[in-house]
Amino acid sequence: MLKIENLHATVDGKQILRGIDLEVGAGEVHAIMGPNGSGKSTLAAVLAGRDGYEVTAGRALYQGQDLLALAPEDRARQGVFLAFQYPVEIPGVGNAYFMRAALNATRKARGEEEVDAIDFLELIKSKMQLLEMNQALLSRSVNEGFSGGEKKRNEILQMAILEPVLAILDEVDSGLDIDALRVVASGVNGLRTPDNAVVLVTHYQRLLNYIVPDFVHVMDEGRVLRTGGKDLALELESRGYDWVTQGAGTGVTA
Amino acid sequence: MSSTDLLDDLTRREYPHGFVTSIEDDQAPPGLNEDIVRLISKKKNEPEFLLEWRLKAFRHWLTMEEPVWWPKVSYPRIDYQSIIYYSAPKPKKQLKSLDEVDPELLRTFEKLGIPLQEQQRLSNVAVDAVFDSVSVATTFKDKLKEMGIIFGSFSEAVREHPELIQQYLGSVVPYTDNYFAALNSAVFSDGSFCYIPPGVRCPMELSTYFRINAANTGQFERTLLIAEPGSYVSYLEGCTAPMRDENQLHAAVVELVALGNAHIKYSTVQNWYPGDKDGKGGIYNFVTKRGRCAGKGSRISWTQVETGSAITWKYPSCILQGDDSVGEFYSVAVTANRQQADTGTKMIHIGKNTKSTIISKGISAGRGQNTYRGAVKVLKGADGARNYSQCDSLLMGDRCGAHTFPYLDVRNPTATIEHEASTSKIGEDQLFYCRQRGLSEEDAVSMIVNGFCKEVLRELPMEFAVEAQKLLGLSLEGSVG
Ligand SMILES: Nc1ncnc2c1ncn2[C@@H]1O[C@H](COP(=O)(O)OP(=O)(O)OP(=O)(O)O)[C@@H](O)[C@H]1O
C-alpha cells in the first residue's frame, strides 16, 4: 500500500529526514518510535503533504502512485489520514459542519453522493458514542478550547467518519487518561479492516498493548535505525532508546 | 501553488460586475458652483426650503478643508471641479411603473441579480434601485402603503412628504458635520426614504441597490429612515459599479432616527469596484452614516460587510440619546490588493443605561491596509452606560497591514467599558489541517474566513448572509500567504 524509499526531506533548509525506507502493507499496523526530535512528525507531515517540507531525494508510492506529487487534499481524498500530534483550532467553524464538509469533499471527489446534514448527524452521533465523546463538542468550534484528551478523541472521530485507507496517527495517546486510552485504542481497532493500514507514532508501550503492531520501527536523526516485531517495543520500554541509537554508527537494522 | 503564485493569482482576479450600460444620460456639466446646486434643485422641482438648505451647505463646504490627516489612508487629491454632480438616465417621460423603466436599465439590474422583475417580486424584499443618481423603481410600494409605510426615492418623498423631510433632514448629520457630508448636502441628487409609522413592524426587508454607471460622476445619495415609536424595520443596502480607469467618488449620507422602543436594523454589503491590482479606477467611498436613538429603549444596529472600493472611509455611528437605548455595530472589512479601509464606529452615550456593542473584523490580504477606528464617548449624564468592543484582525500574507485605534472618552464614573482586540495570521497550520481532511485550499480559506467573521455574518438577514459569504470567498480567492 505504502512504499517509502530513501526519503530525504528538509525544512527551512535544514535536513531532517535522511533516508527513510518503510513498507506498509494492507491490514498491517506499524508503530514508529524514537526519541524527541528524531523526525517522526516530519515524516508524517511529508507523507500528508504539508507546505514547507521539501523532499530532496527518494520517493513514496501509495497504491502504486507517486504520493508526493499529489496536493494534500488529493492525498486525503484518496484515503491518507493524519491524526495531528497538535490538532489545530479553527475559531468560528462548527465541529460537525467541518467534518461534514470534509466527508463530502472526499465523497464528491470519489463521485459519491453528498451526505445531508440530518444523515450526517446520525452518523456522527453513533461514532461519538463509540468513542464515548460528549456531544456538546459537535456544536463547538473545531478544537477550540478542547482539552488535550478531547482534541485527540476528536481526531479519531474524524478518522471514524472519513474511514481512511492509510491512517497515520501521530501520538494519539499523549494526553489521554487511562480510560480514554482504552476507548481511543478500541476505536482505532474497530476501524481496522484487511484493506486498510495504521501507522502509529508513539512513545509508549501502553498504547501498543491495545493496538498490537505487526512491526515496530525505531527512528533517530531522520533514519529508521531498527525494525522489529512487537517485542522490540517491549525491549525499548525496558532498555531505553540509547541501546538502539548507540549502535547507530553500525547502521544495524533487523 | 506557492504563496507568491497565489498572491499573484489574487491580483489578477477580475471584478465580476464591471460592465458599462449604454443609456443616454441627462448630465450637468462638470464642476461645482451655486448654479449647479440650483440646477440640481430645479431639475427636481424642490421646495424653497430645500434649495436654501443646499445653498447653506454649499457655502459651508467652501469654508472647509478636505481632510488630509488620515495617517493610514493615502490617495491623489480629488479635483472637485472635474466631477459631474448630476447624471440621470434620460427618462422618456415620467416613470409610473416598472414597465416604463428603460429595458436596458432593467437588464443592468438583472445582471446584478437585483430582484426587480415581476417574478422576483415574490421574494420578500422590497427594492429601491438607485442608478447613478436617480432612483428608478420601487417594488412592493402599494403593499407597504397599506400599512402606512413610506418607502421610495428621496425625491419623491420631497414632493409628497416635504414636512417629514423638513423635520428630519440634517437632524442626525448636519451639513456642518464633515467635508463630505457638507458636499453631499449641497449636491445630493437622490437616494431612499423610509418612514415606518408607530407600532408597525415592517413585514419585509427593505432594500436599496446603488450602481454608479456614468463616467466621472460622483454619487451623492441621501438616505433617511425614520422609525416611529414601537416600530421595526430591517433595511439592506447593496452596491456595485462598473470598471473605469478614473477613480469615482461616492459620498453618501445616511441618517437614521429611531423613536421610543423602535428598532432599526441597517445592513450593508458593499462591493464597489476596488480598482485594478495597482488600485487604479476604484471607487472612493467616503460615507457618513449615523443613527440617532432618540427615544427611550430604541435600538439601532449597523451591520456591514465591506469588500469593495479602493478607499473606504466610513464610521456608522449611534447617538444614544434615549434612556435604555442600544447601539450595535457589526463589521467585516476586507482589503486586498491595494485597497485601503479606514472604518469603525462612534458610540455616543447620552441617555441613562445606554448600551453599545462593537464587533469589528478586519481582514487584510495582498497589500491591503485595514484600519479600525472606534470611539466610545460617555457623557456626564449617561449613568450606567455600558460598552463592549471587540476588534479582531486577520492577516493573509505579510505585505498587508491591520491597525486598531480605539478612542475612549468617559465622563461618567458609573460606566462600564470593555475592550478586546486580537490579531492573527491565517495559519498555514489551519490551512493544512483543512486540506488534510480533503477540503480544497479555496474552501479552506473561505471556511476559516467565514469562521472568523461569524459573529458579524449571523447578524445579516438570511439572503444577505449567503451573498456576503460568497463575496468574502471571492474577494479573498487565492490570497493565502
Ligand atoms: N520549521 C522547522 N525549522 C527547523 N527545524 C525544524 C522545523 N520543523 C521541525 N524541525 C526540527 O526537525 C526535527 C524533527 O522534528 P519532529 O517534529 O519530526 O520530531 P518528532 O520525532 O516528531 O519529535 P517528538 O517526539 O518530540 O514529537 C526537530 O529537531 C525539529 O526541531
Ligand SMILES: [Mg+2]
Ligand atoms: Mg512529533
